[in-house]
């Protein structure tokens with residue numbers, strides 16, 4: 001497929017979002033409240049929020065009507081595996097270990113090609129734009145070279161802001177791609193890079209390689225950590241992380257469902273950032289992250305859709321599940337996070353996890369215009385008691401009327417408008433890939449680790 005890199009707008013452009021009824025800024029106020037503005041104009045110049053005021057008189061290239069609508073920062077998806085659109089609904093009765101063994105390792109068995117990876121990852125980006133995600137962290141797996149480069153092409157064509165994680169192998173020839181990838185991503189104003197691996201005793205050499213490469217490339221490392229109850233015992237996550245020096249580099253830890261008090265204190269000491277993947281933890285029967293305890297310890301946490309371990313890409317369902325899992329497991333409607341806290345987790349806290357909080361995550365002058373506009377005039381959210389709860393508890397992707405990243409509109413009038421690759425062609429390619437994957441699929445009984 002043709003590679004046409006997405007380039008952020010270079011020419012001067014001025015967009016006015018006119019008379020917005022409600023702006024949820026994701027700026028924290030005293031008493032755990034969140035700032036909500038009403039009836040404001042928002043001016044965007046060259047992809048940056050230039051002014052928020054009662055009335056702005058200016059000649060614009062484009063005006064968007066905000067009356068009756070809700071404007072907020074785009075969602076930050078801090079943990080995802082976009083190629084996994086090709087293993088949705090695979091291994092539906094497995095826990096984490098059975099699912100990884102039967103479904104997640106298929107691209108390695110099947111030699112995922114560049115075109116296949118491109119189609120899968122580009123399809124996922126449509127879904128993300130549709131639900132209002134503007135920044136995605138794609139833990140790419142990079143099991144094949146095709147997966148690396150097809151993945152980068154797809155992210156760059158999507159128009160999304162992205163963090164792409166390269167997963168080294170024991171083959172240093174393969175690892176040379178990490179340097180090439182860094183150089184390609186550094187040229188893209190929307191792109192960032194991380195190194196990824198898994199902190200298990202049987203993968204210690206590659207996990208160490210990820211840390212070494214991260215030091216050289218000056219990027220963060222990104223690991224899954226304590227997802228299943230048996231991880232510490234069987235894979236020795238914490239011991240491995242300490243042995244490979246992961247605490248000496250900026251560290252992002254995904255899931256953290258089963259930490260001990262000592263591990264919580266250690267994560268705080270080394271300033272680790274965390275991601276919470278509620279829908280994935282439900283699907284794989286992993287357990288419930290002790291979110292309140294981690295928050296109380298002062299750890300920063302963002303939200304992640306986590307690929308096919310979620311089976312869809314609906315950020316509103318993710319927010320609702322994040323609140324609901326904690327309330328249900330504690331039998332307490334006042335536990336952290338509240339319906340307002342989860343709006344922060346979905347935006348500015350996620351931006352902090354990825355180190356992007358100075359440019360995205362809030363609606364403030366000087367920030368990048370990574371914004372979404374919701375139309376609440378629908379049956380599912382038409383009546384208003386509380387505008388934040390309207391978003392975090394009521395809304396659905398269909399309410400996301402407009403999505404922009406750095407002022408570039410990716411969804412308008414409820415339709416994803418970036419059409420470099422027709423969705424029908426991508427879906428046809430994905431169907432072919434799934435049929436090919438099925439020939440390598442082995443359905444096993446039980447969930448024991450490898």
Ligand SMILES: [Zn+2]
Pocket residue numbers: 079080081139224254306
């Ligand atoms: Zn994951």
